[in-house]
Structure formats: C-alpha cells, structure tokens
Amino acid sequence: MLDRDGTLIDVVRDEETGVITTAFHPSQLRLLPGVVEGLLLLRDAGFVFAIATNQPGPAKGHFTVDAVTRTNDALVTILAGHGITIARVKSCVHHPSGAPGGDPNLVGPCDCRKPKPGLLNDIARDLSLDRAASWMIGDTTSDLEAGRAAGMRTGLLFATNRCELCPLRAAGAAAECGATPPGKPDVHGASLPSLARAILAAV
Ligand SMILES: [Mg+2]
Numbered sequence: 001m002l003d004r005d006g007t008l009i010d011v012v013r014d015e016e017t018g019v020i021t022t023a024f025h026p027s028q029l030r031l032l033p034g035v036v037e038g039l040l041l042l043r044d045a046g047f048v049f050a051i052a053t054n055q056p057g058p059a060k061g062h063f064t065v066d067a068v069t070r071t072n073d074a075l076v077t078i079l080a081g082h083g084i085t086i087a088r089v090k091s092c093v094h095h096p097s098g099a100p101g102g103d104p105n106l107v108g109p110c111d112c113r114k115p116k117p118g119l120l121n122d123i124a125r126d127l128s129l130d131r132a133a134s135w136m137i138g139d140t141t142s143d144l145e146a147g148r149a150a151g152m153r154t155g156l157l158f159a160t161n162r163c164e165l166c167p168l169r170a171a172g173a174a175a176e177c178g179a180t181p182p183g184k185p186d187v188h189g190a191s192l193p194s195l196a197r198a199i200l201a202a203v
C-alpha cells in the first residue's frame, strides 16, 4: 500500500508564491528519487502494489475529482513504463471541513480519509490480500495509523526536512527533537530503496 504525495511523487511548489500543493495534472508528476528502484526491489520479492491517497482538493474547491483520476491514471502509466504494475488506486476526495468552492457533497466525515483505514480495507478486500503480510508505506503518521488500523505492517519514508517526523526516527533523533512519538513504524528509511531493503529484511 503506497501513499502518493511525498512518497511516490513530489509535492508541487509554486516558484513565485512559495505555496505547496499536490499534483492535480499529469504535467506536474515528478517521481521522487529512488522510487523506481525501491518498487522494483519489492516487485521482485513478489509484492503487489496499490496506491491509497488522500486528495481533499475537490472538497476544498481546488480541483475536480476528474483531475484526481486523470493524474492518478497518468502516474500508473508512468510506473508501468518502468515495469511496475499498480493493481488498485483508491483516493479519498473528502475533507472534514472543506473550503469555499468545494463540492458540499464531499465535505464532512468519511471512513476513507487516512488515518482511517477505509482505503486500505477496500484494497485488501478487492485484491484478497493477506493483511498480516501486507505493508503500508507512507511519509506521514496518518499513513502509519491507517496501516496499523488495517492490520498491516508499516514503513515510514522520512525526508530530512520534516521535523515533525523526527520522533519516528531512531531513538537518538527522537531525543534530540524532544517530541513524543505518536507511534513507531515497523521499519523506516530515508529513501524508497532503503525502506524496501528494510522491509525485505523484516519479512
Ligand atoms: Mg504523503
């Protein structure tokens, strides 16, 4: 189970305003370094891939559900070009509070927005997965919580510029940061290849 933004692809930074958004058009897709290498390691070990992603943009009026679908489809095509098959893509397009211009039908609580496990439960059912043998890989604590809630093991991909994730790293980093860890992943890595190797060492 793969998170999308910050795990497979980079966020989108507007050079002029500095605003950070998530990709909503195929032209904005940028695979993060090591993604192909890491996924190939896992593929060769027999793992099946799915993407589980929170996309609140439609609920906030930022872009449409069609834009989410088109962007996800393009990502699947890019990965297929590298020999990586994505068996399912599930997006939560809801948001608890929405924003002006958002589709009111998508605003409010739902069962699929991570850290809830709805997306993972749907994928596990669709693909008849063995949850205990499955992993959720993501870059935030909500990915970890969703994975655990779905009965899966968890792998945290952490970027070095995200201090809120320091508590999830090695004990030394947690002590340095001083924050309370909300829950440790089973394995972690600074890039997808290192995370993949940690997962393969743990199975
Ligand atoms: Mg993410």
Ligand SMILES: [Zn+2]
Residues within 6 Å of the ligand: 092, 093, 094, 095, 110, 111, 112, 113
């Ligand atoms: Zn949802």
